[in-house]
Amino acid sequence: MAIMNTLNSSETEYYNHNQLLESLPTAVYACDSKGIITFFNQAATLLWGQQPERGIAMWCGSWKVYRRNGTLLTIEEYPMTLALKEGRAVKGEEIVIEKPNGDRVYVLPHSNPIFNSAGEITGAITMLVDISDKSKHEKQLTDTKEIYKDLLEEKVIERTLTLQKSEDRYHKMVEEVEDYAILLLDPDGNVQNWNLGAQKIKGYTEEEIIGKNFSLFYLIEDRERQLPQTLIQRAASEGKAMHEGWRLKKNGEKFWGFVVLTALHDDDNNIIGFSKVTRDLTERKQLEDQLRENAINIEFRNKQLEEYAHIASHDLQEPLRKIRIFAEMLSHKIKDEDALRDIKKIESSATRMTMLIKDVLAYSEIAQGHQMFVPTDMNEILKNVQEDCELWILEKNISIVHDDLPVINAVSIQMHQLFSNFMTNALKYSNIGGTISILCSTSYTEEEKKQFHLKEGTTYLKLIFRDNGIGFDAKYSDQVFKLFQRLNSTQSGTGIGLALCKKIIENHSGSITVHSEVGVGTEFTVYLPFS
Structure with a gap:
């Protein structure tokens, strides 16, 4: 009976961690020692553009794989193949995945071999990070560092051990992610696990936070208006809730976080908890705020310049009008031909200056675009x-x-x-x-x-x-x-x-x-x- 209870507990924990991996926004898949695909999440299916047949498909679910220079990679050169055959982590070199419809996606693979207690390779796991938008978001993507280290330790031999070892693999994978705070919450929002990313972003150790409610990360005014409870309820009713706003660290500092809450269900579709993924986007928020402030300052200064142009135009044209009037009056009083020629030059220069002022004013008005x-x-x-x-x-x-x-x-x-x-x-x-x-x-x-x-x-x-x-x-x-x-x-x-x-x-x-x-x-x- 005790064995069955242990078995059922392991199955439940395996199921929870499996759902957690399924909810991650990053593509993850695993192969056994022969290269046969044994696991992949929904993000991997979307990245590949197809769903490989689990237990039959080998090495990678991609249609085709290329180097960045456009040359085709052979199966022997796949990151997963190298990790399995050479027994080493393969990461840092970008590849290009081609979907069946011809679309290409730039990814950064992280492949790690899995060893059993005897030091034998029993499989490998790979994370594929989509970096197609890095030309637009270079700064954000450079923040992504080495995420996985020695993800899995042992291969399971029999069913009970398989479930237990799978749980360990998933737990370790989640723990090692540093750029995302990945949590499991119970149905009431209490923290059930804590990874390195959560500790890095929020400042709490695992011992300090396990069992505490996730509302602890929210500002007092957000807690007063029950924002955490609202997000939990939305995730429960709609399956997912996303929010972006200021959050609190342990030391009281604020950071700008992007949060995705996803409901986890059992076989009977009952909610058994939530996965919570948080990304620290403080640098992006500060940059956006600075750009917004700069735009406001530019608009204010442009308005000042526009007002100045109109004032200057009026103030400059007034003395020019007087110069032309007095020059014309002088031309009627003076008979000397040389003096009249000089007066004509004065009138001509004043007229040209008036035209110049009007043209500059017209140019500035068009630049305003109103x-x-x-x-x-x-x-x-x-x-x-x-x-x-x-x-x-x-x-x-x-x-x-x-x-x-x-x-x-x-x-x-x-x-x-x-x-x-x-x-x-x-x-x-x-x-x-x-x-x-x-x-x-x-x-x-x-x-x-x-x-x-x-x-x-x-x-x-x-x-x-x-x-x-x-x-x-x-x-x-x-x-x-x-x-x-x-x-x-x-x-x-x-x-x-x-x-x-x-x-x-x-x-x-x-x-x-x-x-x-x-x-x-x-x-x-x-x-x-x-x-």
């Missing part, structure tokens, strides 16, 4: 710009040729600025009797989509502004969109117009390029999303 996007008729925009430039067009006898333009979702005033800058730029550098063309289409090549980063599934309007004016050397193409860059000093301007065009296009999630040839003309190509 304008409203509305359906905008591009034909109407072009018509208004032509009317603005009518005298200049007539004076230079310029022909305007254009396609029928569509309606797009845009900031109307910015589209007027865009067309106006392109039109005045073309008029400025066109020869008398020249032609300015405005063409449009919705077709573009795959090469254009890659070069200008056009989004898949988004329809773009391709606009071409072309003139047959003086043009410029193609080597200066990258400079034309920079602030205060002017390639021709013989023409008036502030050097902001094309920089303003580029900013407007970026504000509309578009792209722009330019092609020019000396003596032939210039062509600006713009890509704007319809919405």
Whole structure:
């Protein structure tokens, strides 16, 4: 009778630990000494993309395994094979697992051989850590260190010993994990086991914490609003509960923990306890808080700069207006030709300074991106710009040729600025009797989509502004969109117009390029999303 009680107790403990392993978020599987797979958890099935046949499948449940350089690994080179044949732990070298559907997953394997009391290898156990997202979460993944050390000691010979040894293996595996606090709780939330990760994260020794309620790890205000009990109830009703928030260490320090509570059931689906896995994400939380604070500071400073730009614009333009007024008054009183020429220079400089201030203000306003996007008729925009430039067009006898333009979702005033800058730029550098063309289409090549980063599934309007004016050397193409860059000093301007065009296009999630040839003309190509 005592033997049967011991047997039943071992079976129950084995079942509990087996469920604990099943609930772990990391893939774990085991093989016997011949390489036959004897155990794998749900996380391993998801990682492999298939469920191998337990007791028949060998070495690994993966469809194919590669090195990071893309070369195929042979079975003899599998981490599990090396651990079994060489009797050593295999860890630290990344491999690539290919699923049956062709998807590939980057993993970091940790394989450890299992020895019996005679020192003979009786099997091996492997943990596969998914590191596919390490380019995005490099810092988090570098925190993952060697997790397993000598996971299992002896191989079981008969059924009773098999159950007992399995319990020891699982218990040791859980204990050795350092980056996760992995606990077993009874149905009331009292701690039943304690691993190294829990001691490292929370600060308690096993002797200090076994039998205590897990609510001890929560802040006083969380305990008052019964957060621990709420999570237990949610895990009991839904099978799992996740939460992220501040937790308490033994010394009173706070850490930011991510917690997963999973309900454990017996054969009759009765809840017999809970597994609790905690990850310390304090560094990530501090980084997020710092980024959030920086964003708030940047927004505040941008607002201050915006206010300053408006104030400075008003304060700078006022004395310039007076300079122009007094210069004009002087020109009516002075008859000396040399003095009049000097006054004209003063008026011209004051006018250019006023234009510069207005352009800088317009550039700063576009950078803020507060304008409203509305359906905008591009034909109407072009018509208004032509009317603005009518005298200049007539004076230079310029022909305007254009396609029928569509309606797009845009900031109307910015589209007027865009067309106006392109039109005045073309008029400025066109020869008398020249032609300015405005063409449009919705077709573009795959090469254009890659070069200008056009989004898949988004329809773009391709606009071409072309003139047959003086043009410029193609080597200066990258400079034309920079602030205060002017390639021709013989023409008036502030050097902001094309920089303003580029900013407007970026504000509309578009792209722009330019092609020019000396003596032939210039062509600006713009890509704007319809919405």
